[in-house]
Amino acid sequence: MTELHLWLRHEVRSTERRTPIVPDDARRLVDSGVELTVEDSPQRIFPAGEYEAAGARIAPAGSWTSSPRDAVVLGLKELPDVPTDLTHRHIYFGHAYKRQPGAAELLRRFAAGGGALLDLEYLVDDHGRRLAAFGFWAGYLGAALAALHHRGRLTAPLRPAGKDDLDETLRPAPGDEPFTALVVGALGRSGRGARAAFATAGVDPVCWDLAETRELDRRALLDHEVMVNAVLATTPVPPFVREEDLDDPARRLRTLSDVTCDVGSPLNVLPVYDRTTEWTDPVRRLCKEPPLDLIAIDNLPSLLPRESSTGFSASLLPLLLDFGAGDPWERCLNRFHQASRELGVEEGESGRG
Incomplete structure (x- = not known):
């Protein structure tokens, strides 16, 4: 050296x-x-x-x-x-x-x-x-925050913790309703982290990667209640969620967690928002009816x-x-x-x- x-x-x-x-x-x-x-x-x-x-x-x-x-x-x-x-x-x-x-x-x-x-x-x-990457923990926290928000247990401002403390709040509690979840980019580091967090939350997510997104079934995507995006696109691909999808009355998607946060890039697969969310205000409502909430924090592993x-x-x-x-x-x-x-x-x- x-x-x-x-x-x-x-x-x-x-x-x-x-x-x-x-x-x-x-x-x-x-x-x-x-x-x-x-x-x-x-x-x-x-x-x-x-x-x-x-x-x-x-x-x-x-x-x-x-x-x-x-x-x-x-x-x-x-x-x-x-x-x-x-x-x-x-x-x-x-x-x-x-x-x-x-x-x-x-x-x-x-x-x-x-x-x-x-x-x-x-x-x-x-x-x-x-x-060298933080991907696993970014995915873990992206899914954890999505699950907590969907269950009404996410509090702001966000504060750093240890994994044991986070998992204690993440585990299913009496009265929690089941929900459907989708991890896109499930085979990468971030995707593996998201799957691990959902497992802690007692949720068995649907997992998509290249094979499932090559010919995107957008209707199937929008039929999940929670979605975590863990795809870091390096070449242009059709967007996963578009502006017109926000007003789709049949959309079941209610919580969207973007781990990648590629906002502003022409390669962004979620071009439905123009700024990230913050620790002080981690959730932003993208659409009132049917409701759709966004979590897009660009330093998730710091939690x-x-x-x-x-x-x-x-x-x-x-x-x-x-x-x-x-x-x-x-x-x-x-x-x-x-x-x-x-x-x-x-x-x-x-x-x-």
């Missing part, structure tokens, strides 16, 4: 409790010769003291902006709006390669500063499979921050130990260059090493 200075940044989103590297894995990085700086972050599920005990240096929140230029900045969710010129290599979920709102602006910031985006969504193996962070960190650790030395990182960088070209962004000095 080439010499690496890794800088774990504080997340600016107040509801982001996760971390891509947990303290136990931080210790392994330090022991392997990685220089690790961890920003103080009051909301992170693991306190800074645990990273310090693992050998990391602690820095103030947001100080990555003045870190050495060769430091690699690691995070999960969006960057703050300043600085406008991004000079570092950043590892995080950029959501900028499918023409999402703000994508070109973000890539221009990298071009202006000579930095590069190594997007975790595109850190993949030879077959295009993501190597189980310890479990989801531990699993993600275990997957990311070996990749960081081989940072810059293998195909996954090269593919990641190439995808950044490709996306910049597709959006007409002049890259300048971006993508050093």
Whole structure:
């Protein structure tokens, strides 16, 4: 492994409790010769003291902006709006390669500063499979919230918990009415998580994947009371739910949980909403009659921050130990260059090493 200075940044989103590297894995990085700086972050599920005990240096929140230029900045969710010129290599979920709102602006910031985006969504193996993902827990929580809402037991604002506490509320209670549920994308990581949550809730969902959606039976889809979408489309496909379906008087679908949250992308399979929902107000009514409620939270795994962070960190650790030395990182960088070209962004000095 080439010499690496890794800088774990504080997340600016107040509801982001996760971390891509947990303290136990931080210790392994330090022991392997990685220089690790961890920003103080009051909301992170693991306190800074645990990273310090693992050998990391602690820095103030947001100080990555003045870190050495060769430091690699690691995070999960969006960057703050300043600085406008991004000079570092950043590892995080950029959501900028499918023409999402703000994508070109973000890539221009990298071009202006000579930095590069190594997007975790595109850190993949030879077959295009993501190597580090929160998918299982995203699916688990997407289905859990849908089941709780459908049974009238979802309370706001949402608060992080442990899995045992969540499952206690999720298990069927006396008086709960049975309902029909559909998981689309059931064979992927998120789909498996959704199926596990429904099992805890005492629900046996119908499971669809590529074979069942290749020729979509929309009538059958709309006949389920609860639907969880766990499909991350990479090529255009017919939408699963359309605007005209909202007013269909025969529609039985009442709760729609979108785990993917690809809102704003032309590849969105649920183009019936234009903004995600929040922890403070997790459910949005899309249609009054017949009623249809939407749950579309784009950081669902942060509701189980310890479990989801531990699993993600275990997957990311070996990749960081081989940072810059293998195909996954090269593919990641190439995808950044490709996306910049597709959006007409002049890259300048971006993508050093």
